[in-house]
Amino acid sequence: MREAVHHTEPAIEELYRHYQSYDLVVDSRQVSRPSQTLFIALTGERTDGHHFIPELYAQGVRHFVVRTPPAQQLNAEASFTVVDDPLHTLQALAAFHRRQFPALPVLAITGSNGKTIVKDWLSQLLAATFRVCASPRSYNSQIGVALSVWQLTAAHEIGIFEAGISEAGEMDQLRMIIQPTCGLLTNIGTAHLQNFAGPARHLGEKLSLFAEVEWLILPTDEVNALARTRELYSSVDVCPIDAESTVQQVLPSSATLDGVYRKNAGLVIAAARALGLPEIEITSGVPLLRPLTGRLEQREGRDGGPVINDSYSNDFSALAAALQFAETQNPYDRLTLILGTVQPLPGLEHRLETLLNGRVDRLVLVGAAHAKLAERMPDAILYGSLDELLRELPTCDFSQQTVLVKGASYERFDRIADALSRQLHRTQLRIDLSALRHNLRLYRSLLPAQCKLLVMAKASAYGSGALPVAQVLQDAGVDYLAVAYPEEGHALRRGGIQLPILVLNAAAYSLAGMVADRLEPVIHNLPQFEQASRLGLRMHLELDTGMGRLGFTPKQLVDLVPRLQSPLVASLFTHLAASEDDRHDAFTLQQLAAFDEAYRAYLAGSDPQTSGKVQRHVLNSNGIGRFPQATYEMVRLGIGLYGIGDAGQARQLQPALELTATISSISERDGGMSIGYGRRGHIPAAGARIAVLSIGYADGLPRASGEGRFAAWIRGHLAPTVGTICMDMCMVDVSGVPDARVGEEVTIFSAAHPVELLADAVGTIPYEILTGIGSRVHRIYVGE
Ligand SMILES: *Cc1c(COP(=O)(O)O)cnc(C)c1O
Numbered sequence: 001m002r003e004a005v006h007h008t009e010p011a012i013e014e015l016y017r018h019y020q021s022y023d024l025v026v027d028s029r030q031v032s033r034p035s036q037t038l039f040i041a042l043t044g045e046r047t048d049g050h051h052f053i054p055e056l057y058a059q060g061v062r063h064f065v066v067r068t069p070p071a072q073q074l075n076a077e078a079s080f081t082v083v084d085d086p087l088h089t090l091q092a093l094a095a096f097h098r099r100q101f102p103a104l105p106v107l108a109i110t111g112s113n114g115k116t117i118v119k120d121w122l123s124q125l126l127a128a129t130f131r132v133c134a135s136p137r138s139y140n141s142q143i144g145v146a147l148s149v150w151q152l153t154a155a156h157e158i159g160i161f162e163a164g165i166s167e168a169g170e171m172d173q174l175r176m177i178i179q180p181t182c183g184l185l186t187n188i189g190t191a192h193l194q195n196f197a198g199p200a201r202h203l204g205e206k207l208s209l210f211a212e213v214e215w216l217i218l219p220t221d222e223v224n225a226l227a228r229t230r231e232l233y234s235s236v237d238v239c240p241i242d243a244e245s246t247v248q249q250v251l252p253s254s255a256t257l258d259g260v261y262r263k264n265a266g267l268v269i270a271a272a273r274a275l276g277l278p279e280i281e282i283t284s285g286v287p288l289l290r291p292l293t294g295r296l297e298q299r300e301g302r303d304g305g306p307v308i309n310d311s312y313s314n315d316f317s318a319l320a321a322a323l324q325f326a327e328t329q330n331p332y333d334r335l336t337l338i339l340g341t342v343q344p345l346p347g348l349e350h351r352l353e354t355l356l357n358g359r360v361d362r363l364v365l366v367g368a369a370h371a372k373l374a375e376r377m378p379d380a381i382l383y384g385s386l387d388e389l390l391r392e393l394p395t396c397d398f399s400q401q402t403v404l405v406k407g408a409s410y411e412r413f414d415r416i417a418d419a420l421s422r423q424l425h426r427t428q429l430r431i432d433l434s435a436l437r438h439n440l441r442l443y444r445s446l447l448p449a450q451c452k453l454l455v456m457a458k459a460s461a462y463g464s465g466a467l468p469v470a471q472v473l474q475d476a477g478v479d480y481l482a483v484a485y486p487e488e489g490h491a492l493r494r495g496g497i498q499l500p501i502l503v504l505n506a507a508a509y510s511l512a513g514m515v516a517d518r519l520e521p522v523i524h525n526l527p528q529f530e531q532a533s534r535l536g537l538r539m540h541l542e543l544d545t546g547m548g549r550l551g552f553t554p555k556q557l558v559d560l561v562p563r564l565q566s567p568l569v570a571s572l573f574t575h576l577a578a579s580e581d582d583r584h585d586a587f588t589l590q591q592l593a594a595f596d597e598a599y600r601a602y603l604a605g606s607d608p609q610t611s612g613k614v615q616r617h618v619l620n621s622n623g624i625g626r627f628p629q630a631t632y633e634m635v636r637l638g639i640g641l642y643g644i645g646d647a648g649q650a651r652q653l654q655p656a657l658e659l660t661a662t663i664s665s666i667s668e669r670d671g672g673m674s675i676g677y678g679r680r681g682h683i684p685a686a687g688a689r690i691a692v693l694s695i696g697y698a699d700g701l702p703r704a705s706g707e708g709r710f711a712a713w714i715r716g717h718l719a720p721t722v723g724t725i726c727m728d729m730c731m732v733d734v735s736g737v738p739d740a741r742v743g744e745e746v747t748i749f750s751a752a753h754p755v756e757l758l759a760d761a762v763g764t765i766p767y768e769i770l771t772g773i774g775s776r777v778h779r780i781y782v783g784e
Contacts, residue, residue: 010081012092015065020097022063024090024150026143028052029327030320032351034060040090041066042143049086059354065089087142094146095177101152105275106159108178110171110209111186114264115140118186119162121268125285126277130157136317140164145174158275163209168201171208183210183236184271185218186264188225203228210236217270219243219263241270250286253739257289265289296325298468298781300422303399305332306468309417314408315343320355322406327359328475329468329781330402331495336362338389338416340407341369349373364389366407386411393419422778426694427661429773431464433472433783435656439643440476442652443635446624452634454480454502454617455641458488462642463700463770464657465779467495474499482636486510489519502540505550511535520570524550526560533566543574543598545591551575554598561605571615571634572599580622580647592618592630621646644755645766658750659773661695661712663742666734674723675731680707681723688735691719693746696728700773701748704762706730712746713753715739719746 022038023031026049031037039061041049053070062078069080083089098106107122109115116138123134133156135148140162148161163174188203207229210216215237218225222240229238243266250269251257257265265286272282301307306329310322319342326335337360342348349372356363356377363380365373366389374382383389386407393416403420407413444453455478456462461469470481470492482502483489489501490513506514506521508528512535514521520538523529532539541564544551551574552560574595578584599616606614616632621640623630625648639645643653669690675681683690693712697703706725711718712732719732719740734740749755755766762769 012089012096015081015089016093016096019063019093024093024147025061026090026147027324028056028059029324030317031056031059031061032316032320032355033347034354035062037061038063038065040064040086042087042090043067090143091146091173091177094149095179097152098149098177098179101154101156101159104152104156104159105182106161106178106180107182107184107271107275108161108163108175108180108209108213109184109186110140110163110165110206111184112188114186114260114267115162115164117261118184118264118268118271119160121265121289122271123160124289125268125272125281126158126160126275128281128285129277130275131155132158132160134160135162136315136321138162138164142170142173145177149177165205168205171205175209175211178209180209180213182274183213183216184267185210185216185222185225186267187219188222204232207232215239215274217241217267217274219267239270239274241267243267243270246270247286250283296322296781296783297417298329299417300778301398301403302420302422303397305398305401305403306330307398307403307405307417307420309405309414311340311405311407311411311413311417314341314406314411316345316348316351316355319352319406322404323355323359325783326402326404329471331467332400332402333496334361334401335359336364336398336401336403338364338366338403338405338407338413339370340366340386340411340413349376353377362401366411366413386413386415390415390419426778427699427776428659428778428780429464430658430660430780430782431469432654432656432658433468433781435643435654435783436469436472436641437476437783438654439641439656440473440478440637442649443621443624443637443640446628446649447631447635450633451631452479452615452617454478454482454634454636456483456636456638457481457492458484458504459771460488462639462767463773464642465781466492467497468779468781470495470497470499480634486514486519489514490517493517493519500538504542511537522550523564524552526563529564529566533568536568538568538570539566540571540573541569541602543572543595545574545594545598546587547575547577549575554594557598558601561602564602565606569614571617572602573617573636576618576620576623576627579620579626582626588627592627622648625649639767639770642770643751655751655754657755657770659695659700659748659755659777660745660750661693661699661748663714663734663740663744663746664692664694664729666691666740666742676706676723677726678724681731683722688722688733689740690722690731691734691740691746693730693732694728695748696726696730698727698774699777700769701725701730702758702762702764702769702772705758710758710761712748713750714744714746 019038022036023033025031025037025039026042039056065081065086067086069082109119119134123132126132133152139148145163152159161178165171203224211233213236217239220240220242226240243263246266246269247262269282296308296310298306298308308326352373353376365380365382366386368384370382374380405413405417455473457466457470460466474497481499484504486503486506489503502520504522508531511521511531515535521532522540522542524542542551543557544553576588576591579588615634617634617636618630619627619635621638624635642657643655667690669683669688671683671685671687673683695701703725706721708720711720714737717737719734719737722731722733747753749758755769759766759769
């Protein structure tokens with residue numbers, strides 16, 4: 001066959017007949033059976049699938065759905081189906097596929113939070129009795145839903161698909177693909193609300209998923225959703241569930257789940273019953289549900305490199321996704337994979353070989369089931385069992401590499417991750433990378449499309465760890481990074497960050513060292529400008545319009561305009577002193593006016609022949625929402641990335657950081673006793689239960705938060721500090737938390753227990769709390 005290009009849009013039915021047994025792939029890194037792959041070239045915000053066609057062709061892929069066929073012929077048998085909208089074709093194929101199973105019960109889940117965990121738990125429970133097809137991970141988008149539904153086969157007895165929307169009009173599309181017979185709504189929140197005309201529109205849009213279902217489960221407290229569904233869809237059997245009392249019957253104590261997890265578990269139980277799961281499977285299965293597992297976790301490894309642990313789901317697509325994540329978080333370009341059981345699939349060995357070849361440098365297989373794969377991949381090392389590997393681990397060297405640990409949760413691969421980590425779960429700062437991405441998208445949605453985004457990675461990315469955060473930012477298509485000092489920039493370059501990096505405070509003597517790493521200094525005075533010009537460094541002029549810190553005053557700048565000309569000047573910027581505070585808005589507007597005037601003077605004095613195109617940037621996180629007239633060509637996002645510190649966006653942001661410690665001991669103390677240094681803690685007459693926590697002021701819990709001024713959060717209760725905070729530990733009163741136990745995790749701050757509580761308690765701001773978190777606190781990165 002010659003290269004075939006279908007120029008008239010083919011009927012979906014015809015395409016379906018041709019490709020129904022193929023894998024649909026939209027990401028070139030996800031190919032597992034090249035000859036049985038139909039690649040659909042999608043055009044995203046920053047990537048275009050069409051660019052990957054030659055690479056895919058080289059991998060052996062021959063079938064493509066494209067908007068425009070490649071200009072250059074690929075010379076051999078390849079088939080291109082040309083359509084106006086490849087995404088639409090993907091969705092239409094999936095919808096057509098779904099129609100092949102008219103009798104199948106299919107549950108659609110949506111809601112603002114908790115849909116992935118509800119879907120995962122429910123499919124885990126149902127799997128005891130039924131063959132379930134569920135969306136992998138959180139495949140809930142316009143693309144993810146289509147790929148999920150494509151996985152249905154005649155062998156399945158139940159389908160469970162998750163639907164998420166970010167823009168008006170999307171839900172109808174998802175309903176046509178999923179064609180649900182029943183529904184579950186976790187809750188209605190405000191995420192993405194800015195893309196809908198208002199809360200009522202948003203609610204109606206979400207509910208349209210359920211227009212044709214037989215029954216719908218939703219929490220009793222979602223009163224608006226309840227009323228609207230009854231009003232809109234009279235044929236739907238609406239089943240309000242009191243989640244807490246439902247879970248109470250099955251799981252009386254909060255030993256394994258608490259708070260919002262219990263609510264999710266209540267919905268899961270109700271849905272499992274409605275889908276016909278025997279009660280015995282519910283009572284035996286629910287106590288095994290665990291929170292916080294469905295995610296990748298990255299820790300600092302024993303030997304220096306990152307250790308990424310993903311011991312949640314063991315299907316092939318989860319492995320492909322974990323691999324992809326590991327590649328973006330790999331500072332060494334050397335990847336080790338420790339692989340446990342992978343769910344059986346036709347041709348699994350062949351798929352694994354294709355997936356891993358050339359991407360994994362060192363492959364460690366665990367389990368006799370991998371014997372065949374080990375034969376195919378002669379460089380792999382095979383261990384018969386987990387214990388066998390654990391015995392050898394102490395003598396293995398994992399320096400200068402990223403280690404990905406991937407096995408099913410029942411295999412207890414977390415033991416490998418623990419053995420390879422620098423520190424066990426004692427005191428941790430968890431950074432939720434999915435929340436960072438969400439927050440980035442939120443700020444982007446507030447900016448004009450062509451406005452560039454610079455993100456501040458100074459002070460170890462606000463305490464979160466500069467390199468892992470910078471890698472996420474680079475991957476997410478951020479335009480610029482900024483650091484405070486040159487060393488921070490050098491460290492990012494050593495870690496493989498390619499983005500342009502602006503350096504706020506670079507002394508003249510440090511400029512020469514910045515050339516090789518292409519760091520871009522901020523210029524505050526003439527000698528610095530002259531030195532940077534001699535060195536050929538791209539640079540940024542800072543104007544001091546009222547911050548009173550660094551930079552040329554407007555008058556200095558105007559006087560120096562003729563001498564500050566260079567094609568190397570990339571931008572002119574200023575920093576707002578009080579962008580968050582409306583009491584100072586008049587002052588802020590003065591800053592903006594002074595900036596505009598200085599910029600005009602600079603341009604007027606520029607020689608268009610020799611000066612470059614100078615860009616402007618002024619706004620920090622709070623400024624972005626409050627002064628939309630001043631976005632200019634770029635903005636500088638800082639604290640808002642972490643989902644905190646920006647009151648204007650607080651409802652839409654997702655707090656991304658969680659600081660936890662563990663309980664080292666608990667003791668009953670008698671009334672009248674004193675606790676801690678200086679005898680500043682007092683036990684009341686009735687006595688108290690006092691817990692020692694593994695966090696002190698050296699870890700970043702300020703000493704001023706002692707003596708009851710702050711409370712840790714344990715199982716949904718407040719446990720106030722008692723006595724002074726010590727260097728490495730502190731004491732809290734857990735008299736009000738009867739089931740608190742030694743070894744359990746305690747929250748210092750999180751989304752549920754905001755960092756502002758701690759900052760306010762000690763009279764500071766979240767910035768100081770974050771950047772004060774000690775270097776021995778273990779940073780763990782979680783996220784898809
Ligand atoms: C830190 C900093 C920012 C970011 O400020 P946030 O309040 O964290 O958004 C922006 N610009 C400059 C010059 C900074 O120093």
